[in-house]
Amino acid sequence: MLPSWVDEEMPFSGPCAICGGDDGRHRVTDAIVERVRARESVESVAQDFRLSEGFVYRLIVEDHRSGGRGR
Ligand SMILES: [Zn+2]
Numbered sequence: 001m002l003p004s005w006v007d008e009e010m011p012f013s014g015p016c017a018i019c020g021g022d023d024g025r026h027r028v029t030d031a032i033v034e035r036v037r038a039r040e041s042v043e044s045v046a047q048d049f050r051l052s053e054g055f056v057y058r059l060i061v062e063d064h065r066s067g068g069r070g071r
Contacts (some may be wrong), residue, residue, distance in 0.1 A: 002029060003062060009055045032056055033063045 002023055016024035028049065035045045036056065046056040 002026065005058065009051050029059055029063075032059055036060055 002025055006025065006029070010025055010028065012023065012025065014024055015022055016027060018024075018027065032045055032049060032051075036042055042053050042056045042060070046053045049056070
């Protein structure tokens with residue numbers, strides 16, 4: 001379940017076409033977290049996804065708090 005602040009930069013766009021989950025955005029947030037974990041800079045990942053660096057950073061913190069892969 002994504003926190004509500006995610007809506008600010010990444011509006012809800014419906015359920016996931018792959019796993020059938022309620023919120024398809026999890027695929028994008030998972031990809032973002034994975035890239036930063038793979039030592040890519042927050043700055044370049046944010047640019048690729050057209051998001052603010054602060055937003056990407058919050059995703060990383062959120063993932064860490066939930067124990068990572070906790071979805
Ligand atoms: Zn899915």
